[in-house]
Amino acid sequence: MTDEKKADRADRPAPAEPSAVSPATGRRNVVAALVILLVSAGVFGYPLLRGGGDTTPTDSAAAFTPTESNQDPSIRIPGVTVVNYGGGQHVGPQDQVAYTRSPPMGGNHDSDWAACNGVVYDRPVRSETLVHSMEHGAAWIAYNPDQVSGERLRLLTRRVQGVPYSALTPYPGLDQPISLQTWGRQLKLGDAADPRIDQFLAALRRNRYTHPEFGASCQALGAGKFDQDQPPPYRPAPPISSVGQPGVAAEVAPPAVPG
DSSP states (O other): OOOHHHHHHHHOOOOOOOOOOOHHHHHHHHHHHHHHHHHHHHHHHHHHHHHHSSSSSSSSHHTTOOOSSSSSSGGGSSOOOOOOOOOOOEEEOOEEEEESSSOOOOSSSEEOOOOOEEEOSSOOOHHHHHHHHHHOOEEEEOOOOTTHHHHHHHHHHHHHTTSSEEEEEEEETSSSEEEEEEEEEEEEEEEOOOOOHHHHHHHHTOOOOOTTTOOOOSSSSOOTSSSSSSOOOOOOOOOOGGGGGGTTOOOOOOOOBOO
16 A cells, blocks of 8 residues: 555544443433323324314214114213103293203203204203204203303314304203203213213214204294394293193103113
């Protein structure tokens, strides 16, 4: 080798040796990566779990869409109560029904229905009108105003506002924070992020197989009828013992079938 080539090699920097990574450092790097992954999954996955109010069912709710071969998927939802009511039974606008369930979920009802095309009411509404809405295919979400507010109320509102065949109302004295009703079906729960809410709505809202007058109007009836801006006020149901007295009608329903 010539002296010139030896000098050229001497001037080049020696290649860097690979840095050694201790087993402890490697484990710390793996743990850090897992933490980042889990946090990301929590941030982006939680809205999918809670259902956020999108009109498209969440992944967990998609399996509850009714079909000809699976007409009532709600029977697979834990906590759902089923009562088989007949339809078409009306009372006058000043009459009350001695409902056996609170909120009611079917039976005799007002001849006028409550507007239910995605209406969020800021006050309690006459139950007899909402029962008529459910006969048409609507889902009614009721909440205890003493227990549900803030973010919990916003979660419920996003599930209803602007969504056809839906209504949301406060309901004084409700024995659970939240109660969902469609015709002959009810689910009571305590958490506005519970995935069963979206499952219930996917299974039963506008379910052609479970509503006696599926597809009938949910629009406001107008002047002299049901006024969406000034709805008839809520009154607690009279006791069953008062059935037969002037202005009090029976619910007219068979015993509940366990859900």
